[in-house]
Amino acid sequence: MKKIGILTGGGDCPGLNAVIRAVVKRSITTYALEVLGIREGWKGLVWGNVEPLTNYSVTGILHRGGTIIGTSRTNPFKSNEDLQRTLANIKRFGVDAIIAVGGEDTLGVAHRLFKEYGLPIVGVPKTIDNDLQGTDYTFGFDTAVHIATEAIDRIHTTAESHHRIMVIEVMGRHTGWIATFSGLAGGADCILIPEKPMSIEEIAEIIKKRQSSGKTFSIIVVAEGFAPKGLDVKYGKEKTDDFGHIRLGGIGNLVGQKLEELTNIETRVTILGHIQRGGTPTAYDRVLATRFGVKAVDMIQSKEFGKMASLQGNQIVPVSLEEITRGRKNVNMELYEIAEVFFG
Numbered sequence: 001m002k003k004i005g006i007l008t009g010g011g012d013c014p015g016l017n018a019v020i021r022a023v024v025k026r027s028i029t030t031y032a033l034e035v036l037g038i039r040e041g042w043k044g045l046v047w048g049n050v051e052p053l054t055n056y057s058v059t060g061i062l063h064r065g066g067t068i069i070g071t072s073r074t075n076p077f078k079s080n081e082d083l084q085r086t087l088a089n090i091k092r093f094g095v096d097a098i099i100a101v102g103g104e105d106t107l108g109v110a111h112r113l114f115k116e117y118g119l120p121i122v123g124v125p126k127t128i129d130n131d132l133q134g135t136d137y138t139f140g141f142d143t144a145v146h147i148a149t150e151a152i153d154r155i156h157t158t159a160e161s162h163h164r165i166m167v168i169e170v171m172g173r174h175t176g177w178i179a180t181f182s183g184l185a186g187g188a189d190c191i192l193i194p195e196k197p198m199s200i201e202e203i204a205e206i207i208k209k210r211q212s213s214g215k216t217f218s219i220i221v222v223a224e225g226f227a228p229k230g231l232d233v234k235y236g237k238e239k240t241d242d243f244g245h246i247r248l249g250g251i252g253n254l255v256g257q258k259l260e261e262l263t264n265i266e267t268r269v270t271i272l273g274h275i276q277r278g279g280t281p282t283a284y285d286r287v288l289a290t291r292f293g294v295k296a297v298d299m300i301q302s303k304e305f306g307k308m309a310s311l312q313g314n315q316i317v318p319v320s321l322e323e324i325t326r327g328r329k330n331v332n333m334e335l336y337e338i339a340e341v342f343f344g
């Protein structure tokens with residue numbers, strides 16, 4: 001083993017640079033390996049865009065958001081030409097093993113390249129959505145929850161002063177992890193997630209009950225993937241990416257509008273969007289990302305390919321990338337039930 005490649009794929013995420021730094025330091029300092037940064041996820045292998053990474057390249061990046069090697073939502077399996085280019089470039093660059101840092105799409109590709117072409121690949125699970133099977137938590141999630149919680153705290157001010165319903169839409173794709181955690185931490189009066197279908201009438205009832213007990217404002221946290229029961233929701237932007245995902249975002253507007261109609265209470269909507277993914281990672285995410293990065297290099301050294309570094313309890317352990325193909329990890333409903341205690 002002489003040279004390893006690292007790529008970051010999918011949406012940017014706080015903690016990616018901490019993984020890159022950990023991989024580079026562990027590889028060079030502990031194992032005297034060379035590291036090649038593959039630019040913009042799988043796209044860098046399709047188009048042959050790489051750069052050597054040294055200890056110098058990763059100085060001062062631990063606390064920085066985003067990824068110094070770029071990212072994209074490119075799928076090398078989209079066409080046979082792209083796949084052949086990818087395989088040829090791996091040979092051309094003399095890469096002995098690859099560390100793929102990403103969510104279900106990036107790691108899904110890693111799994112296929114390992115299973116179908118025997119490529120020596122190790123994964124690191126990343127996403128603010130925390131929806132990956134096989135790991136208790138992904139890095140990036142904690143930062144997104146912190147940002148969303150702070151936003152909820154701030155929005156409380158206007159809700160209280162103006163006696164309004166304030167709807168806050170958070171990310172999370174088709175799961176409600178960010179909504180449940182930030183809603184619980186921010187004291188939401190109702191949390192709407194894809195895993196728990198609810199009609200607008202049911203939500204309005206919670207708000208009306210709250211009003212009749214003397215509370216003059218309500219904070220509603222809605223996950224972008226939520227669809228109110230009984231309403232035909234069009235997600236607006238039906239354009240899909242290389243992996244067939246539609247772009248979510250905007251459900252908060254519909255929820256806000258309908259709640260205002262049903263309750264006659266002035267309502268405002270805030271869609272947090274990419275603010276949740278930007279900027280400096282929390283200490284927790286920096287530590288988790290660093291542990292994942294070091295473990296991924298150790299896994300390469302011990303030839304544990306086709307696996308990802310995963311958090312199980314408080315341990316970082318290798319688990320098969322096959323886990324990724326088991327579908328998304330939904331919100332733990334025991335946790336949601338705790339949040340429900342505080343609804344209304």
Ligand code: F6P
Nearest residue numbers: 011127128129171172173248277
């Ligand atoms: O998967 C991370 C995520 O931020 C989702 O929560 C969100 O639906 C999606 O990415 C947004 O993607 P993009 O940055 O391509 O708009």
